[in-house]
Amino acid sequence: MLALTHLVRGGLAVGTAVVLATAPATGAQAATGNFRYFNGSGQEFRVVNPPDNVCVALQVRAISMVNETNKSVRVYLGTNCATLATTLPPGRGVSYLGGPQSIRVIG
Template sequence: MRFRHAIASMSKIGLAAGATAALVIGLSTSAQAATGTLGFSEVDGDKLQYIDPPDNVCVALPYPVDKVDNGTDKTALLYLGSDCEHFAMSVDAGRSVSNLSQLPVSAGIESVQFTD
């Protein structure tokens, strides 16, 4: 009888430890985001910004941008088109790049993704 009770107790402890580990791992992966603001503007000066954008998620911009201000703590990867498939350049944390509308390509910078 004691043996069964000991096995049942160990099973409960193992289940609790597994659930705790899953919770910790789940929180650490879902909480990742660039901290700060990504600002961008059109040739005519219209400006928008994203605050604390998520990591490793393609963000389609509402229009081709001429300037990007990366005020986040992560590198911003800029892509031609809206699907993050055609890499154009990276903008390090705290840096800016302008005159993007002058790039010799038919599609403009229309999407961004953050990485560590």
């Protein structure tokens, strides 16, 4: 019976190792590039390589913004990604009254 217990434990250890070795790697993804935005007096701010699917609070209300990343970015009026204002595809810019306060990279 003791030999059977050792055999089962050994099989579980090998099975677990195989699962861990073959599981796909899931690391944090990020857009490549800059999300640039400007306040009412024209001062520039940047979010460099913003992470995917993470709400990023902007430092100031953005009057205009440019998506220089390789992914689409959702722009929100409120903090904590509340109240969607628009979605900016890569390479696009927009001016926006109301001053968006947060973004989230999608894709």
